[in-house]
Amino acid sequence: MKRKIYILIIFIFFSSFFRGELFDFNHKVFAAGAAAVQATIKITICGNNIKETGEQCDGSDLNGVTCSSQGFSGGTLSCSASCDFNLSACTAGGGGGGGGGYVAPITSVVFSGRAYPKSAVTLLKDAQIAATTVAGADANFQISISGLAGGNYIFSVYSEDNKGNRSSLLTFPVSVTSGATTNVSGIFVAPTITVDKSEVKRGDNIAIFGQSVPNSEVTISVNSDEEFFNKTKADAGGAYLYNFDTSVLEIAQHFTKSKAAQNGAISSFSKVIGFAVGAKNTLTQVPAETAMKRDLNNDQRVNLIDFSIAAYWYKRSSPPASADLNSDGKVDLIDFSIMAFYWTG
Amino acid sequence: MTKIQKLKIVLAACLLSFAAIPVFAAEIFFDAKTRELKVNQLFEVGVFINTDGESINAVEGKIVFPEKLLKLKEIRDGNSIVNFWIERPKVSNGEVLFSGITPGGFIDKQGLIFSVVFQARQAGRGSVEIREIKALLNDGKGTATNTSISNLELVISGPTPLETPSLTGQAAATPPPVVENKDTDLPETFEPMVASDSAIFDGKYFLVFATQDKGSGIDHYEVREKFWAGFVTAASPYLLQNQRLDKKIFVKAIDKNGNERIVMLPPQKPLPWYRHYAIFGILLVLIVVGFLLKKLWSRHFTKNREL
Numbered sequence: 001m002k003r004k005i006y007i008l009i010i011f012i013f014f015s016s017f018f019r020g021e022l023f024d025f026n027h028k029v030f031a032a033g034a035a036a037v038q039a040t041i042k043i044t045i046c047g048n049n050i051k052e053t054g055e056q057c058d059g060s061d062l063n064g065v066t067c068s069s070q071g072f073s074g075g076t077l078s079c080s081a082s083c084d085f086n087l088s089a090c091t092a093g094g095g096g097g098g099g100g101g102y103v104a105p106i107t108s109v110v111f112s113g114r115a116y117p118k119s120a121v122t123l124l125k126d127a128q129i130a131a132t133t134v135a136g137a138d139a140n141f142q143i144s145i146s147g148l149a150g151g152n153y154i155f156s157v158y159s160e161d162n163k164g165n166r167s168s169l170l171t172f173p174v175s176v177t178s179g180a181t182t183n184v185s186g187i188f189v190a191p192t193i194t195v196d197k198s199e200v201k202r203g204d205n206i207a208i209f210g211q212s213v214p215n216s217e218v219t220i221s222v223n224s225d226e227e228f229f230n231k232t233k234a235d236a237g238g239a240y241l242y243n244f245d246t247s248v249l250e251i252a253q254h255f256t257k258s259k260a261a262q263n264g265a266i267s268s269f270s271k272v273i274g275f276a277v278g279a280k281n282t283l284t285q286v287p288a289e290t291a292m293k294r295d296l297n298n299d300q301r302v303n304l305i306d307f308s309i310a311a312y313w314y315k316r317s318s319p320p321a322s323a324d325l326n327s328d329g330k331v332d333l334i335d336f337s338i339m340a341f342y343w344t345g
Numbered sequence: 346m347t348k349i350q351k352l353k354i355v356l357a358a359c360l361l362s363f364a365a366i367p368v369f370a371a372e373i374f375f376d377a378k379t380r381e382l383k384v385n386q387l388f389e390v391g392v393f394i395n396t397d398g399e400s401i402n403a404v405e406g407k408i409v410f411p412e413k414l415l416k417l418k419e420i421r422d423g424n425s426i427v428n429f430w431i432e433r434p435k436v437s438n439g440e441v442l443f444s445g446i447t448p449g450g451f452i453d454k455q456g457l458i459f460s461v462v463f464q465a466r467q468a469g470r471g472s473v474e475i476r477e478i479k480a481l482l483n484d485g486k487g488t489a490t491n492t493s494i495s496n497l498e499l500v501i502s503g504p505t506p507l508e509t510p511s512l513t514g515q516a517a518a519t520p521p522p523v524v525e526n527k528d529t530d531l532p533e534t535f536e537p538m539v540a541s542d543s544a545i546f547d548g549k550y551f552l553v554f555a556t557q558d559k560g561s562g563i564d565h566y567e568v569r570e571k572f573w574a575g576f577v578t579a580a581s582p583y584l585l586q587n588q589r590l591d592k593k594i595f596v597k598a599i600d601k602n603g604n605e606r607i608v609m610l611p612p613q614k615p616l617p618w619y620r621h622y623a624i625f626g627i628l629l630v631l632i633v634v635g636f637l638l639k640k641l642w643s644r645h646f647t648k649n650r651e652l
Contacts, residue, residue, distance in 0.1 A: 126557050127428040127448040128535070149530040151559025152424045152457070156449040171400075171449035173426065173456070272485075297542045305540045307429055307446075308553040308582040312545045314431055320544045326487065333479055334487030336431055336446045337403035341485040343448030 041113075041172055041187055046083035047105060047180025055083035067091070081106065082181065105179035108146035113187025114139045114262075115159035115167075116211045116238045121189070124156040124169075124345040128304065135159070139213045139238060150178030157187055158344070161211035162237075165192040168271045169343060188267040191218060191240070191258045195275050199282040202251055205243040206275060212260040212267070214238045221269070223255045234260065249277045294342045296322050302342045310335055370491035371396050371480040373406065373458075375473065379498045380520050382465045387418065388520035390473060390497060391460040394426070399482060399490055400450030404458065405432070405443060406478035411471035412439040414501055419462040419601075421526070423562035426456040429555060434459045450483030462523055465501045473497040528560025531606040532598040539590060539613050551582040552610075554596050561601035569595040590614040 044052040049059035057063055057079035067075040067090035075090035115121045115135040123131045123143045135141040156171040168190045176182055191212035200206040208220050215233065218240045222228040228248065234240040255274050260267045296306040313319035313331040321327070325335040376391040394404060410417070417436045427445035434443040441461060475494040482488045535556035541548055554566060567576035570587050576597055590613035597607045618624065
């Protein structure tokens with residue numbers, strides 16, 4: 001008995017300790033409503049005179065490289081605005097060249113990462129659409145924006161899969177340096193997720209599917225009293241499917257979400273999709289994206305227009321049902337929080 | 346082992362468990378806990394949030410300060426983590442109310458909500474307090490998270506040596522000098538949008554707009570709907586006077602340093618060319634001028650021939 005009690009104490013202590021470690025989320029990036037993201041988004045600044053990974057040079061920091069080491073006989077090596085070597089003043093023998101003009105430094109941010117093959121990727125700057133692009137067949141994308149002032153920004157990225165389902169919003173604060181290029185790399189957009197049944201007969205399978213990076217390993221979590229984790233592999237088009245046997249689930253409401261991993265990088269968790277385990281099968285009638293109550297003006301977007309409509313009714317009596325998202329008879333901070341979760345820009 | 350000993354061990358285990366389990370609580374705090382000041386001294390107080398690892402997307406509350414001791418000179422929200430203010434920080438009766446959202450959520454240990462520049466009015470002791478704080482999780486339900494606060498204790502002495510006792514037992518900080526805001530950047534570019542919804546303005550068209558200014562923060566907006574009319578101060582959502590939407594709309598964002606950015610929204614329902622009566626007016630003028638020129642020319646030509 002005594003030994004059991006000591007084991008219990010040690011177990012509680014260490015489990016608490018490690019929980020404390022796991023909940024230390026410093027410098028990690030989060031997705032909407034998801035748990036901590038293991039993936040690291042790397043931020044480097046081109047223009048801070050410090051050569052960082054992915055840069056050949058940065059301002060005066062040429063990483064010890066000279067024209068001579070690049071195979072020229074002489075001249076002066078410099079660094080371009082994009083942090084690549086500028087060899088134009090290196091000489092292979094002969095006379096020297098003239099001086100160059102002053103090029104005003106540009107403040108810009110370059111985002112790169114992975115979404116879904118040929119998917120539309122949207123970048124939000126302080127919650128408003130700043131740029132969109134289409135990812136390549138390998139799901140890689142790159143977006144560049146310029147003309148910014150130096151300061152703190154909150155950028156968000158989301159993508160839309162080949163079925164029109166949107167990913168969760170991946171949000172990250174970035175401090176932009178005036179006159180420098182900030183590189184934000186390693187963005188890994190969370191998979192999309194859908195289920196084929198809104199209610200499934202206990203013991204039958206429910207199909208959980210969506211899209212992610214081609215050939216990535218997708219982990220699917222089904223959350224009830226006990227959390228079940230299952231793995232499947234996305235195909236060459238990024239599509240994944242897992243038929244989950246519901247015989248292990250209680251008759252109740254359950255939730256599922258997924259995340260993807262590839263080459264050591266891991267995405268955040270997807271949106272959370274609910275389904276019921278009951279006595280009958282009911283197919284999912286409409287995609288989860290439609291019928292969004294938080295989309296106040298029904299334009300399939302949750303953006304400044306919806307915010308403005310809700311703001312009009314903030315603390316006013318008798319708001320319309322469309323603006324009262326939690327149906328408590330008033331428009332307050334909770335309604336705005338719900339809207340912020342489903343934000344599309 | 347006696348029953349009492351066993352009970353003690355179990356109790357200790359429980360206490361240990363409670364002590365070690367992390368309790369999430371977003372903390373709203375100032376950038377200092379104590380300040381020692383002199384009368385007439387300016388100082389800036391930043392209001393920050395530590396989300397404690399949770400994703401927070403909405404926050405509101407108020408900052409209460411002793412009006413007898415402090416005069417609020419300026420509120421700076423240029424580099425705020427809040428993207429949209431439901432209630433932009435403003436002062437009223439010794440309180441600064443604020444409420445805003447960060448779509449997609451925010452996680453950080455020291456996210457700036459806004460900062461306030463105060464001037465010490467008279468000697469004394471007091472505190473700047475954070476009250477009625479709400480921080481909501483980015484979970485799609487608006488779940489309130491636990492919050493904790495840290496207030497700011499102040500000791501203001503006369504212009505000459507301290508007349509009041511210093512904060513005992515605390516390393517009271519002398520505030521750094523207030524940095525003058527030399528913001529010369531324009532507010533960020535933005536795209537106003539026209540919309541209509543039965544929920545507001547009886548379904549009439551309205552204009553929405555919002556932008557940021559990383560230097561000094563947005564002061565206000567102005568709208569101009571007609572070419573010959575002036576700009577009028579406006580807030581989003583703005584009920585449009587020209588419901589035909591056949592004219593350009595200009596929106597001006599002005600920051601607290603007076604830098605202005607003007608953006609133009611083209612007509613949402615442009616008139617067909619034949620409805621532009623100005624075209625007919627110009628054509629008519631051209632025809633009249635042409636006719637007159639022709640008449641003058643023919644008269645001149647006839648005169649020369651007679652000579």
